Amino acid sequence: MRLWRKPEKPKRRNAATPIALFLGAKLLAYSILGIFLGWIGSVLQLSPYSRAALQIGIGIFMLGTAARLFNLHPIFRYFIIEPPRFVTRFIRRYAKNNASTVATPLFLGTLTIFIPCGVTQAMMVLAVGTGSPLLGAAIMFAFILGTTPVFFGLAYVATRLGEVMHTRFLELAGAVVLILGLVSIEGGLNLMGSPYSFSNLLNAASVSLAQASGGSPEVAAQPDANGAITIQVYNTGYSPDLIKAPSGKPVSLTVVSNGTTGCTRGFVIPSIGYQRTLPETGQTTINIPASAANGNLRLHLLDGHV
Amino acid sequence: MAKQVFTVKGMHCSACVMTLEGLEDELAGIRSLKVSLHKQRAEIDYDDKKIGEDEIRRAFEGKGYGLARA
Structure with missing residues (x-):
């Protein structure tokens, strides 16, 4: 008869599961938010001119966000919307007091829609600008899916490499938002039929050049x-x-x-x-x-x- | 008791605010800690017999942020 039993190995806590649940819940929550934002955009879409005004407004918000990321002036800090203090306090205390490895990450992942960072806010207004629930959801889904590993990796590297890398990361994000803002304003100007959009100015210049060089325009x-x-x-x-x-x-x-x-x-x-x-x-x-x-x-x- | 306004360096989004306001629960002696992202400031109400300014500064630096008297 064997009296001695080999002690059981303590179960290793699987860290990947709560992270995956958190990210999955975040992805789903933002996609649903994208449906809602796209729907708002479709309700606001009254005419080409109102749509153009919305697109230009979105572009200006994005340029302001880019200026904030470039740290051009303290005034641009107001281009980020701060969630109410009771929301951040609730999320913080919930995370601290609840240790469930399934419900807590799911709930916290969902709550991240209340604390979007500046770039995410810029994508949210872009989703409004699509004027389509499907496209709004697609933008948010693709953004969250695509940026989660990138943000995680860059943030990790930035933390390790210090302030210089962190600043470079913010500048890179600012450059991307700047381009998206300019594209949005360009689209708005075109929708208004403005001759001063970049593409129309380029067309006019190419026609003038063709005429000046003696060639025939299109x-x-x-x-x-x-x-x-x-x-x-x-x-x-x-x-x-x-x-x-x-x-x-x-x-x-x-x-x-x-x-x-x-x-x-x-x-x-x-x-x-x-x-x-x-x-x-x-x-x-x-x-x-x-x-x-x-x-x-x-x-x-x-x-x-x- | 002491109430002091500080300038915070290195905040970028509301997650930074949340991280720093979490110090209210972590540090003994802090009565309230309000952080403003727009103003880049922290208003800290603390018991100066239990915690000093240096300790608060070190806690902020431990989270990756700078703290200086406004």
Whole structure:
């Protein structure tokens, strides 16, 4: 008979499980938040001009966030929204007093939506700007999924390498937010039909350069004798993308899509307040009145890209 | 009892605020600790017989932040 029993090894606490639960809950919570933000954007989306104003506002917020990350001036600290003190206190005390390895990380992961950092806040306003619950969720999902390991790794490295690395990390994040802010403002200006967007200024400059160098600028299509013209919609753009019509005469514009599934289906003519998602396959006729057919009419995608 | 306003260095987001306000529970002698991200300041109400300014500063530095009298 064997009296001696080998002592059981103490169970090793699995640290990966609570981390995975925390990150999973955070990912899910932010995706659901993205649905809500996209929905808010869709409610706010009244016209191309209101959408343009929203996009420009989002761009300015992002530029302010970038300036804060670059530490340009103390005033830019106000571009981050501080959660109420009772929220942060509750999260802190809950984390301290609850040791469950399943419920606590799940709950805390969900609560992170109440303490977003500046870059995350910038993504949240970008999700509002999409005007679509699906796209809003996709932006937040992709951002949280993509940045979790990057932020974790960089933060870990930054902690180890000190202040210089930390500053570089903030500058890198600032540069990314700066670019996103500029893209958002560019889209807003295009949606407004402004000739001062970067792409329109670039187009104007290239035409001027072509004329100055004696070359011929891009050949413009012209409507027929009845003022009708057809544009083909592809996944990558429109053809023709330049139309020259006589001023003061109405134009009947027929837009033809054939198995088109890209973002080119979102079709906007800001100056006549026209905005529509084109059918995947079909014809859409837009009558541009004579009064609107003076000067330049710009056609855009729904997100403001030309 | 002492109440002092300090300038905090190195805060970037509300998680930093939460981390520092957690010192209220960790350090004996701290009655209240309010941190403002916008102003980059901490308003600390503490019992100077139980804890000194140097000890509070070291605790902030231990979390990766700087602390100086405003």
